[in-house]
Amino acid sequence: MTVYLYVLDTLADWELGYATAELNSGRFFKQDAPGVALQTVGVSKEPIRTMGGLTVLPDCTLEEMVVSETSVLLLPGANTWSDPKQSAVIAKVKELLSVGATVCAICGATVALAEAGLLNQRPHTSNGPGFLEMFAPDYQGQRFYVDEPAVADQNLLTAAGTGGLQLAKQLIDRLGVFEANTLEAWYEYYRTGEPRYFYALMQSLQR
Secondary structure, eight states: EEEEEEEOOTOOOTTTTHHHHHHHTTTTTOTTTOOOOOEEEEESSSSSEOOTTTTESSEEGGGGGGTTTTTTEEEOOOOTTTTTGGGGHHHHHHHHTTTEEEEETHHHHHHHHHHTTTTTSOOOOOTTTTTTHHOOTTTGGGGGGGGGGEEEETTTTEEEEOOOOHHHHHHHHHOOOHHHHHHHHHHHHHHHHOOHHHHHHHOOOOO
């Protein structure tokens, strides 16, 4: 299974950190979990600069992505989603969704999907009611908007900029790489910071 993280200038470093760290490290994976390869993907292989000032060199281009039902594409927030060159990744999103691949969009990435009409007919969320109307003039999906940190609708997962943890939980659950009790303890520990959940997480890993 390949998980692609789309990288673009001003990428919001923190928003997908929970998801990428766990999927890349596999530290809490169950014994029979499928293998996961995390790759960064860009419009080109030119380096990008994140909002936090980190330089990222894409592993591959959009054209080199494998499009299959097991592919996953993560779309982070950024201040550059309105750049016309992002139309290439939106075309790839449509292709991936059509074959049943998983697409996750958070914060500013939801605006790009909304503007492309991809949120008009399915449950989704973003940075609060009215946010998408403000930044995506062509958005017509108001009746499908759900005011939650993260929303999963089959193979499309969306989240507010503050919903990175919830989005990671939904994605990990969809991919089936954690045991159910491991996922719950992991989520509750990072949500609350309570030590009892850390011990529950460690106990869930005992084979």
